[in-house]
Amino acid sequence: MLNRIALAALAAACLPAFAQSVPAGYPADYAKTLAAAEKEGKVVVYSTTDTKAAQPLIKDFETLYPNIKVEYNDVNSTEMYNRFIAEVAAGQGSADVMWSSAMDLQVKLVDEGHAMTYMSPEAPKLPHWAVYKNQAWGTTYEPCVFIYNKRLVTGNDIPQDHASFARILNTESAKYQGKVTTYDIDKSGLGFMFFVQDTQHFAGMKDLERGFGKTHYRVYSATGSMLEKVSSGEHLLGYDVLGAYALVRAKKDPNLGVVLPKDYTLVLSRVMFISKTAKHPDAAKVWTDYILSQRGQKVIGGAVELFAVRNDVDAEYTAAKLNKELGDKVKPIPVSTEITTYLEPKKRLEFLNAWKTELAAGAK
Amino acid sequence: MTSAVNASHPAPPGFGGHPFARGLPRALTIALTAAAVLAPLSLILYQSLLSAPFFDARKTLGLDAYRFIFDDADFWKALVNSLLIASGMTLIAVPLGGALAFIMERTDLPGKRLIEPLILVPSFVSPMVLAFGYVVSAGPVGFYSVLATRLLGGIPWGLYSVPAMAVIAGLTHVPNVYIYASSALKNLGSDVEEAARIAGASPLQVAMSVSLPLIMPALLFSSVLVFFLGLELFGLPLVLGDPEGHLVLSTYLYELTNKLGTPSYHLMAAVAICIVAMTVPLVLLQRKLLQNTRKYATIRGKAGRVRELPLGRWKWPAIAVAGLFLLVTVVVPLSGIVLRAFVTNWGLGVSVIDALTLDNFRSVFEEPTHTRAIWNTVLLGTLGGAITVACYTAIGFATHRRNDGWSRIVDFLVLAPRAVPGLLIGLAFLWVFLFFPPLRPLRTTIFSMWLAYSVVWLAYGMRLISSSLMQVSPELEEAARTVGASRGRISREITLPLIRAGLLGSWLLVFMIFEREYSTGVYLLAPGTEVIGAELVSLWQGGAIDVVAALALINIVLVFAGLATAALRFGVRLRD
Numbered sequence: 001m002l003n004r005i006a007l008a009a010l011a012a013a014c015l016p017a018f019a020q021s022v023p024a025g026y027p028a029d030y031a032k033t034l035a036a037a038e039k040e041g042k043v044v045v046y047s048t049t050d051t052k053a054a055q056p057l058i059k060d061f062e063t064l065y066p067n068i069k070v071e072y073n074d075v076n077s078t079e080m081y082n083r084f085i086a087e088v089a090a091g092q093g094s095a096d097v098m099w100s101s102a103m104d105l106q107v108k109l110v111d112e113g114h115a116m117t118y119m120s121p122e123a124p125k126l127p128h129w130a131v132y133k134n135q136a137w138g139t140t141y142e143p144c145v146f147i148y149n150k151r152l153v154t155g156n157d158i159p160q161d162h163a164s165f166a167r168i169l170n171t172e173s174a175k176y177q178g179k180v181t182t183y184d185i186d187k188s189g190l191g192f193m194f195f196v197q198d199t200q201h202f203a204g205m206k207d208l209e210r211g212f213g214k215t216h217y218r219v220y221s222a223t224g225s226m227l228e229k230v231s232s233g234e235h236l237l238g239y240d241v242l243g244a245y246a247l248v249r250a251k252k253d254p255n256l257g258v259v260l261p262k263d264y265t266l267v268l269s270r271v272m273f274i275s276k277t278a279k280h281p282d283a284a285k286v287w288t289d290y291i292l293s294q295r296g297q298k299v300i301g302g303a304v305e306l307f308a309v310r311n312d313v314d315a316e317y318t319a320a321k322l323n324k325e326l327g328d329k330v331k332p333i334p335v336s337t338e339i340t341t342y343l344e345p346k347k348r349l350e351f352l353n354a355w356k357t358e359l360a361a362g363a364k
Numbered sequence: 365m366t367s368a369v370n371a372s373h374p375a376p377p378g379f380g381g382h383p384f385a386r387g388l389p390r391a392l393t394i395a396l397t398a399a400a401v402l403a404p405l406s407l408i409l410y411q412s413l414l415s416a417p418f419f420d421a422r423k424t425l426g427l428d429a430y431r432f433i434f435d436d437a438d439f440w441k442a443l444v445n446s447l448l449i450a451s452g453m454t455l456i457a458v459p460l461g462g463a464l465a466f467i468m469e470r471t472d473l474p475g476k477r478l479i480e481p482l483i484l485v486p487s488f489v490s491p492m493v494l495a496f497g498y499v500v501s502a503g504p505v506g507f508y509s510v511l512a513t514r515l516l517g518g519i520p521w522g523l524y525s526v527p528a529m530a531v532i533a534g535l536t537h538v539p540n541v542y543i544y545a546s547s548a549l550k551n552l553g554s555d556v557e558e559a560a561r562i563a564g565a566s567p568l569q570v571a572m573s574v575s576l577p578l579i580m581p582a583l584l585f586s587s588v589l590v591f592f593l594g595l596e597l598f599g600l601p602l603v604l605g606d607p608e609g610h611l612v613l614s615t616y617l618y619e620l621t622n623k624l625g626t627p628s629y630h631l632m633a634a635v636a637i638c639i640v641a642m643t644v645p646l647v648l649l650q651r652k653l654l655q656n657t658r659k660y661a662t663i664r665g666k667a668g669r670v671r672e673l674p675l676g677r678w679k680w681p682a683i684a685v686a687g688l689f690l691l692v693t694v695v696v697p698l699s700g701i702v703l704r705a706f707v708t709n710w711g712l713g714v715s716v717i718d719a720l721t722l723d724n725f726r727s728v729f730e731e732p733t734h735t736r737a738i739w740n741t742v743l744l745g746t747l748g749g750a751i752t753v754a755c756y757t758a759i760g761f762a763t764h765r766r767n768d769g770w771s772r773i774v775d776f777l778v779l780a781p782r783a784v785p786g787l788l789i790g791l792a793f794l795w796v797f798l799f800f801p802p803l804r805p806l807r808t809t810i811f812s813m814w815l816a817y818s819v820v821w822l823a824y825g826m827r828l829i830s831s832s833l834m835q836v837s838p839e840l841e842e843a844a845r846t847v848g849a850s851r852g853r854i855s856r857e858i859t860l861p862l863i864r865a866g867l868l869g870s871w872l873l874v875f876m877i878f879e880r881e882y883s884t885g886v887y888l889l890a891p892g893t894e895v896i897g898a899e900l901v902s903l904w905q906g907g908a909i910d911v912v913a914a915l916a917l918i919n920i921v922l923v924f925a926g927l928a929t930a931a932l933r934f935g936v937r938l939r940d
Contacts, residue, residue, distance in 0.1 A: 232711025343625035
């Protein structure tokens with residue numbers, strides 16, 4: 001594989017003016033896609049992954065395809081959705097490629113017919129749950145984790161699975177009064193999605209919710225606030241935190257501990273799709289194929305510090321390593337229509353109200 | 365007296381050119397202002413009456429949005445909190461801002477030149493960052509709190525309650541009052557004050573019964589503005605209100621983007637319309653109170669002198685007021701930000717020495733988008749700010765000395781956009797740029813951002829201009845008119861030169877406010893038009909709080925550098 005990268009780099013260095021050669025294993029007519037993509041000259045990406053994190057991907061892509069520039073917009077998931085639907089409705093140029101951690105909103109956009117159907121030559125290499133109707137693809141494999149303050153929480157107080165998290169809250173509620181944090185599911189779509197998944201995998205969810213109520217847990221809309229406050233000791237435990245961010249911070253922050261829950265670990269996958277109204281459809285295909293390729297995935301699992309979703313990739317953060325560590329306890333959230341169930345306002349409000357009832361019951 | 369002034373307002377027929385040509389620039393200015401303000405506002409109003417996004421074919425007309433929010437307990441909680449915070453902060457910011465302005469402007473307090481830029485710090489630091497600074501320094505495990513626990517056995521303050529938010533919001537909005545009050549005082553001849561002093565009044569009595577009543581228009585206006593800003597407050601309650609779950613209107617709005625799964629524009633719009641509706645009576649009240657503006661004209665044909673009031677034994681109380689304010693509002697949060705910018709981690713039981721690092725700054729400069737954001741922000745603040753001030757001045761002239769219906773409309777136009785929370789008005793601007801074809805090509809340029817900023821801060825900037833204008837006594841203009849000058853010529857040759865220094869000062873203040881703005885521009889960001897404010901929000905979401913602190917600190921240093929350059933190289937003062 002190194003050879004292939006070297007070759008590609010060599011090709012990129014020597015022949016920038018010529019059309020790229022078709023990557024190994026791709027159909028021969030991919031040359032046409034490549035030529036068209038280079039003619040288009042750029043690809044517009046809207047993404048929730050911040051520019052700084054994505055920079056290695058953009059650089060590597062532009063080395064590989066020097067004639068295709070990446071116009072990368074980093075926005076949060078709600079803004080991204082708002083912008084996209086407004087721009088499409090106005091018939092104005094919008095993103096060619098949408099790439100977001102809000103899996104449910106992405107699938108909704110696909111279901112509403114905003115995505116282009118494309119048989120990516122890389123799709124067969126992805127796990128089956130990560131390919132949706134050949135219109136959307138899961139690109140990462142990010143665990144949802146517990147976090148704790150290493151100085152102040154030790155030994156048996158470190159929750160190892162969901163049941164022990166619930167037990168700690170319910171039995172030591174005095175110690176953890178106001179010291180437990182998680183996403184505000186009223187404000188954070190991500191947190192909401194995690195909790196819906198939790199209710200499907202964890203029978204003791206009600207105990208946990210009551211524990212939250214009993215300890216008067218604190219909720220935030222941003223992952224950053226939770227990491228900061230658990231690290232500083234203002235809070236002690238954090239529930240269902242986006243693991244990629246937590247692990248990156250834990251590497252340089254000695255206060256922050258991260259647990260991959262042993263009973264099951266939810267996995268989030270950033271969903272990518274190509275807009276049906278893309279102005280640079282071929283460049284969008286090339287970009288998507290690159291992200292799903294072994295080379296792109298290696299960068300995702302390496303410098304980008306998210307987790308590679310492909311199993312045949314060797315990098316610091318990969319699905320393969322996570323699967324090896326946790327076996328069948330890994331529960332990827334599938335890229336499928338079922339995750340949009342709770343985007344229906346009535347159902348969502350019911351879920352929120354049920355959640356609040358348990359919280360109140362616990363707080364009594 | 366009122367009637368005499370009003371009578372002189374409609375220009376007597378026969379003066380200066382054809383009536384149509386004479387009115388044209390004014391009509392054009394008002395029309396453009398109205399378009400810039402009403403386009404996004406009317407979209408919001410329309411949206412609030414629908415059941416789905418206005419560009420969605422499935423929409424239906426109705427009042428369901430209002431029904432939903434009025435039935436939602438969270439809305440009422442948020443409304444009550446917002447009203448409490450807005451009134452609380454007005455009650456704190458206005459007297460304190462007025463007092464500080466009097467001390468700085470009128471007395472012989474030592475070290476005034478150094479203190480002044482410090483007073484303004486809270487107005488150019490992003491409120492989210494400021495709030496976070498408080499968390500690091502005075503939050504439950506902040507370093508002052510840890511110290512307090514050691515000394516006193518407990519923390520005598522809390523940061524996350526509604527009253528605490530009102531106090532912090534009040535203190536951090538003092539600069540908004542201060543700038544208006546001090547510029548009004550600056551233009552006030554001190555002869556009346558001296559008379560009071562000679563008659564035996566203490567500095568406090570002079571302030572309370574002479575100086576401050578004379579600058580009533582400035583104080584009233586800043587009360588209204590601070591109240592508006594209180595309703596729109598977002599950054600502070602997001603950081604300080606979240607931990608105990610206190611919602612305010614703008615965080616409720618934020619909640620509405622997710623609560624129903626997909627963003628519910630109609631609900632958000634309905635909330636915004638409720639806020640705008642609340643502001644209408646405020647604007648009317650303000651106008652009524654200020655009807656008689658001539659009373660306050662102080663730059664007259666005859667020059668007034670300004671002399672410093674000797675504080676005498678009032679020196680220490682004055683120093684205490686200014687010092688305490690600076691300590692709580694500037695030193696505490698800034699020390700939190702500075703500390704956070706230089707460490708990898710902090711908190712209970714962490715030795716700060718071990719955690720020291722410069723990596724946070726390295727990450728800022730390694731990242732091209734951050735350096736670009738810094739440049740864009742500076743460009744938007746300096747060049748953009750200058751153009752903005754020019755536009756505001758034009759609007760100021762269009763309403764200057766005219767008490768007709770148009771002026772009343774402009775008064776409202778100016779204040780209304782600030783009543784809508786930044787995130788939503790930003791979204792409305794995106795809609796305007798998308799669905800109004802002539803503007804489409806400008807959407808991804810920095811112009812869109814500039815326009816949004818300028819409209820949103822109309823109230824803030826217009827007041828700077830109009831207070832300069834209001835203080836030019838009509839007799840100067842009347843003198844010119846008597847010798848046959850047209851309105852345009854009077855504006856160009858009499859009024860404009862007289863307020864030149866005031867305009868330069870306004871430019872600096874607009875620069876500062878543009879440096880910190882963030883929510884308005886979020887939807888108009890494009891690659892190449894990044895600004896620091898929005899970068900901070902996006903970094904915050906991703907958890908890179910160390911970089912947030914470093915970038916925020918760089919921004920603060922940048923603004924200080926800007927102020928110093930303006931003062932030292934170009935001789936521009938914050939106020940004349």
